[in-house]
Amino acid sequence: MDSILAIVPAFNAESTLGELLTRLRQYPELQEVVVINDGSTDATGEIAKQSGALLLEHTRNKGKGAALQTGFDYALTRSGWDAVVTIDADLQHMPEELPKFFRTRRETGADIVIGYRGRLGTRMPLPRMASNTLTSMLVSARTGLKIKDSQCGYRLIGSEVLEVVRLESEGYEAETEFLLKAARNGFRVEFIPIMTIYNNERSFMTHWETTKRFIQVLMKEY
Numbered sequence: 001m002d003s004i005l006a007i008v009p010a011f012n013a014e015s016t017l018g019e020l021l022t023r024l025r026q027y028p029e030l031q032e033v034v035v036i037n038d039g040s041t042d043a044t045g046e047i048a049k050q051s052g053a054l055l056l057e058h059t060r061n062k063g064k065g066a067a068l069q070t071g072f073d074y075a076l077t078r079s080g081w082d083a084v085v086t087i088d089a090d091l092q093h094m095p096e097e098l099p100k101f102f103r104t105r106r107e108t109g110a111d112i113v114i115g116y117r118g119r120l121g122t123r124m125p126l127p128r129m130a131s132n133t134l135t136s137m138l139v140s141a142r143t144g145l146k147i148k149d150s151q152c153g154y155r156l157i158g159s160e161v162l163e164v165v166r167l168e169s170e171g172y173e174a175e176t177e178f179l180l181k182a183a184r185n186g187f188r189v190e191f192i193p194i195m196t197i198y199n200n201e202r203s204f205m206t207h208w209e210t211t212k213r214f215i216q217v218l219m220k221e222y
Helices: 017-024 044-050 064-077 095-108 126-143 174-184 207-219
Strands: 003-010 030-038 054-058 081-086 112-117 155-158 189-194
Touching: 003 017, 003 064, 017 030, 017 044, 017 095, 030 044, 030 064, 044 054, 054 064, 064 081, 064 174, 081 095, 095 112, 095 155, 095 189, 126 174, 126 207, 174 189, 174 207
Parallel strands: 003 030, 003 081, 030 054, 112 189
Antiparallel strands: 081 155, 112 155
16 A cells, blocks of 8 residues: 555644644654644644644634645645545544544445444543444435444545545535545445544534534535
8 A cells, every 4th residue: 555644633622632643653654644733722733733634724713624625625735645534633533443444445445444332341432422323324325325423534535536535515525525425436445344433522413403504515416
């Protein structure tokens, strides 16, 4: 596998970002780590710079989808990379599971590899568990694929996908939009199990607004 870019959307992540970037540095496959500081009001940007990551900044908070697309746009200006990895800044994803993503891409030829989190018997909050189960079922029905976790942001995405799929949504619903567009274009998606980590972190997801936007994305024709 060629080089990989890590894309980290970050909003007010000063308490976790430094540790995440330190743990990402142990993987030589990562050609570059890009942090998109999405209008944070804390030290997120400074921590990214001190950690040696490339920092891209939004002057105001635009949303996770907008941050991801900023990272994707940057990747498309670079050369010599095979895929990007998207990973959240809040340590809900373990960097140590990256080799599973690399191996699955290499062994299956998948265009997209997505982590899926266990639900029952984990610390996933009940509202998030219900939302994740329902949205995954609806996206499965819409795409004709078995979508095990439509909301997980821990993904490996091949360069061939980013050349075709562009996000329009700016919020958390963008990850669903990405799946819908990827399925429409016939890209192969594989899911791999990952740890379910919740440690009472502050969530920036507004559930009712996110649900409304999810429904709008699901009903839209792409």
